[in-house]
Amino acid sequence: MNIRYWNRELETIDRSSLEKYQLENLKETVSWALKTPFYKKRLGEAGISSSDDIKKLSDIKKIPFTTKDDLRSAYPYGLLALPKEEVVRLHASSGTTGTPTVIYHSQRDLDRWTELVSRSVTMIGCGKGDVFQNMMTYGLFTGGIGLHYGAEKAGLLVIPVSSGNTKRQFKFMKDFQTTFVHATPSYMLHLYSKIEEEGFKLSDFNLKKSMGGAEPHSEDMRKKIESLFNIDMYNNYGLSEMNGPCVATECVYKDDMHIWEDSFYLEMINPDTLEESGEGESGELVISTLRRQATPLLRYRTRDLSVINPQPCRCGRTHRRISRIKGRTDDMLIINGVNVFPSQIEEIIMKMPEIGTNYLIAIEKSGALDKLTVKTEVGPDIFSDDARDLNALRHRIKDNIKAAISISPNVELHEPGVLPVHEGKAKRVIDDRKND
Ligand code: ADP
Ligand code: ZN
Numbered sequence: 500m501n502i503r504y505w506n507r508e509l510e511t512i513d514r515s516s517l518e519k520y521q522l523e524n525l526k527e528t529v530s531w532a533l534k535t536p537f538y539k540k541r542l543g544e545a546g547i548s549s550s551d552d553i554k555k556l557s558d559i560k561k562i563p564f565t566t567k568d569d570l571r572s573a574y575p576y577g578l579l580a581l582p583k584e585e586v587v588r589l590h591a592s593s594g595t596t597g598t599p600t601v602i603y604h605s606q607r608d609l610d611r612w613t614e615l616v617s618r619s620v621t622m623i624g625c626g627k628g629d630v631f632q633n634m635m636t637y638g639l640f641t642g643g644i645g646l647h648y649g650a651e652k653a654g655l656l657v658i659p660v661s662s663g664n665t666k667r668q669f670k671f672m673k674d675f676q677t678t679f680v681h682a683t684p685s686y687m688l689h690l691y692s693k694i695e696e697e698g699f700k701l702s703d704f705n706l707k708k709s710m711g712g713a714e715p716h717s718e719d720m721r722k723k724i725e726s727l728f729n730i731d732m733y734n735n736y737g738l739s740e741m742n743g744p745c746v747a748t749e750c751v752y753k754d755d756m757h758i759w760e761d762s763f764y765l766e767m768i769n770p771d772t773l774e775e776s777g778e779g780e781s782g783e784l785v786i787s788t789l790r791r792q793a794t795p796l797l798r799y800r801t802r803d804l805s806v807i808n809p810q811p812c813r814c815g816r817t818h819r820r821i822s823r824i825k826g827r828t829d830d831m832l833i834i835n836g837v838n839v840f841p842s843q844i845e846e847i848i849m850k851m852p853e854i855g856t857n858y859l860i861a862i863e864k865s866g867a868l869d870k871l872t873v874k875t876e877v878g879p880d881i882f883s884d885d886a887r888d889l890n891a892l893r894h895r896i897k898d899n900i901k902a903a904i905s906i907s908p909n910v911e912l913h914e915p916g917v918l919p920v921h922e923g924k925a926k927r928v929i930d931d932r933k934n935d
Contacts (some may be wrong), residue, residue, distance in 0.1 A: 525787065529542070532580065533548070535577065535795070537572075542797075545563055559787065559798065574601060578601075578794050581792060589602065602742070608742075612645070616645065616744065619759075620646075620653045623733045627655070630677045636662040645742065666697045669697050672705075677706060679708045681735075683925065684721070684925075691727045692915055707730055709724070710733045710735045711734070715824050715841070716734075716842075720845065731751075746759065746763055747821050752812065755808045755820035755821060760818045762788070767785065770800075783802060784821065804826055804840075808821065854876070858874060858876065859874045859875075859928075862931065875911070889912060
C-alpha cells in the first residue's frame with residue numbers, strides 16, 4: 500500500500516509514521532536503483548537483488564556507500580533509472596576538476612523538489628506578497644533554478660535576476676521593494692560593501708529576509724549580515740547530488756536546519772572509520788534519496804561535516820535537525836601537522852568588529868615548514884588611524900587565531916575591495932603547497 504500525506508501533515512508527522520513512510524520509500528528507491536547499471540552491479544555484489552531484501556530501515560546498512568567518484572565513473576548514463584524520454588531535466592557539476600557528475604530529474608522528481616523548496620520558503624514566513632530576488636546563478640548550478648519554482652509555488656513574486664551585476668541588484672531591490680533574497684553569505688557581504696559606491700542607501704530598500712547557503716559560514720558571519728542589513732537570515736543546506744538547495748533549512752528559530760526526512764534518509768558516519776557516529780557526535784552526513792526516481796542515490800557520502808540534533812524543535816516539526824556545516828572532509832588543511840578547518844579561522848575573525856566583509860587564507864611552503872597567512876579587509880576608517888593601532892589590531896588577530904588553532908599566522912590588513920570577490924561560491928583558501 501502506498502501511504503500518502505499532505506505536505507503540512509508530513510512536516511509534523513510522528514516519528515513512527517515517518518519511519519514507516521521512509522521504509523516504504525526506501526524499498527521503492529531500491530527497486531528504481533536496481534534499474535540502473537551502476538546499482539544493479541553494486542547492490543548485486545552486496546546480495547541485494549530486489550526491494551524485498553530491505554525489510555526494515557536498518558537494512559540500509561547492507562548497502563555499500565556511494566561516492567562522488569562513483570557518480571563520475573557512472574557518467575553519463577550509468578545512474579539513470581528511467582528511459583531517457585521520461586527525463587525532463589539534468590543538472591551537472593561544472594566538470595572543471597574532472598569528469599562532471601550528472602543528476603537527472605523526471606517531471607515527478609521536479610514536482611517533489613519544488614514541494615520541498617516551497618515548504619522551506621513557507622517555513623521561514625515567506626509567501627504571497629513577498630518580492631523575491633533570486634541572486635544565485637541560474638544554469639547548471641542548482642542554486643538559481645532550484646529555488647525558483649518552489650518560491651513561485653509558495654506564491655512569491657520571483658525576480659530571476661541571477662548572480663552578479665551588483666548595480667542592477669540594487670536597482671531592482673529599490674524599484675520592486677524586494678523583501679526576500681537568496682544569495683551566498685559572501686555575496687551578501689559584498690553587496691553591503693557596494694551600496695554607497697553604487698549610489699544607494701540602505702533606506703532605499705525594503706529587505707526583510709535572506710536565505711543563504713552553498714558555502715560554509717559561521718554563526719558570527721550570519722549575525723554580521725543580519726545586523727548590517729537589519730534582516731533575518733536563514734541557513735539553507737543543499738547539494739546537487741540531492742537535487743540542490745533546501746535539503747535542510749532553518750525554521751524561524753534559527754537553531755540548526757530541519758532535514759526533510761520524508762525525502763532524504765539521514766545517516767552520520769566517522770569519515771575515517773566509516774562507523775556510525777554516536778548521537779551528538781560530529782561526523783560526515785550520508786544521505787539517501789527516498790523519493791527521486793530518475794537518479795536514485797543510496798548512502799551517498801556528502802563529505803560534509805555536521806552534527807545531528809535529535810531534540811524536538813519548538814516549531815513542532817518532527818524532522819530532525821543538522822548543525823551548521825563545519826566544512827567538508829576534503830576542506831581540512833594540515834598545516835605543520837595540525838588539522839585546521841577554514842571555518843575555525845573565519846569564526847575568530849568574524850567575531851572582531853573591526854574586520855570588514857572579505858578575507859582570504861593563504862598557505863605556502865617556507866623551507867620545510869608551512870606558512871599560514873590570513874588576509875582580511877578592515878573598515879576604511881581604520882587605515883586613517885595611527886599606524887600603531889593597525890599594528891595592535893594585527894597582533895590581536897594573530898593572538899586570537901593562535902589561541903584557537905595553535906598556529907601563529909602572518910596577518911595582512913587590506914583596504915575594502917582589495918581581495919578577490921566571487922559571484923558564486925567564495926574561494927577563501929589558496930594553498931600553494933600543492934604547486935611545489
Ligand atoms: P560542488 O560540490 O561543486 O560545490 P554543489 O553546488 O552541489 O557543488 O555544492 C554543494 C556543497 O556546497 C555541499 O556539499 C556543501 O559542501 C556546500 N554547502 C551547501 N550549502 C551549504 C551551507 N548552508 N553551509 C555550508 N556549506 C554548504
Ligand atoms: Zn523548527
